Amino acid sequence: MDIQFFWESLITLIPGIPLTLLLAFLSTFLGAFLALLLATMRLSGIRPLGWFAQGYLFVFRGSPLLVQLFLIYYGLSQFPAVRHSFAWTFLRDPYWCAIIALTLNTAAYASEVIRGGLLSVPHGQVEAARASGMSGFMLFRRIVFPLAIRQALPAYGTELILMVKATSLASIITIMEITGLAAKLVSETYRVIEVFIVAGAIYLAINFILTRIVMALEYRLTPHLREPRILTALALENESAGEIS
């Protein structure tokens, strides 16, 4: 074990971090819209829409992400119709394929999280909003959605961590993110343990920071659950009063 090599591998792997984060964030962001759509489809009460959403969930949660990735990246190129269409500009590019596969996959898991959040909105809140004359989209935007997000946030944080971990699969279709760079470095230096310790530490650090951010966000979104801070508030008030005088 020499520190010099650890340092060198860290320098080699750091350029992969932005790509990992980009893949994770972009697909989680795009997946959130699809997830919301799927969740509302299931809750809509319209049978065929509900069946479609359930079928989607069954397929994307029942098969491995790697199979989905291969199906999109290698599989679709089998059809000349796809190769000659407009979509080919995206589908021949491993980056887009990774993002598409990750998005479709996370949408399935996230839609259950969002559905749970939507179901947890107390009925009284909706009734109160209706009594105040809100309906339709305004009711959703002002009352249901914020409450659902607050409820779903912890589970969504877990999903985000899972996505960061899932981006490592992109290295299999030649994308040079952290795992890809690590595998390349190993094949050049044959120093497996050191390189993978560094790569693992980078992932751990990313996930640690992400959990902290989600926790901070949760704290911010749930003021009603905090202990009343009368004493601190008083202290702050005195301080600001002192500043003014």
Next chain:
Amino acid sequence: MNFFQLMGFGEGGWGAFMLLGALVTMVLALCGFTIGAIFGAFAAWAKISGNRFSRALADVYTTVLRGIPDLLVIYLFYFGGSAFLTWLGRLFGSDGFIGLPGFVAGAMAIGITSGAQHTEVFRGAYRAVAKGEIEAAVACGMPRMMRFRRIVAPLVLRHALPGLGNVWQIVLKESALVSVTGVVELLRQSQVGAGSTRQPFDFYFAAAILYLVITTISSISFHTAEKRFSKGVRRS
């Protein structure tokens, strides 16, 4: 060839190979799941009633293994295992390269990663065991091991069953990653087939269907088991 001829059992059909691959996937997942259950049982034990040191060790284990990608762990075991074996071989006077078989490396990697999930499942299940049951066992004069074997283990397993079902599904899907080590399981078999017939969609589609079949059968079996083993539980 169309899809059904390709996946059939006749001339040039890959059906038998794909089924064999599915079997390897299941065996691999089962090995990984069992190793994970062993790791999980010990880590849960450490977390529940260990001293400060073993509890910290178990905490580090679950935190680390849940924070790094499974693929990285598989690579680590595959390449690292071979490096370790070669080093071990050198101690005993052989200079050749000794490779760790991909199956062993994969099962161990899956076992260790899923062990972190097993830990939380077992710990949660232990918490759900009513204290009175254990107290009653103590009152009956059962010694520690007997208490564990007769009272704690069956109750924990019953409570753990839904969680174990989830872990099993995750393990099953994770086993697809072991294809990177060259183990001819379902996905690797599809890659081979896709390469030699130049019909990748058909092969990966068939693989997806087989995975769906396996996950469906396992979720049905877990549901049945849950029903069977919670016969004695009164539902409100």
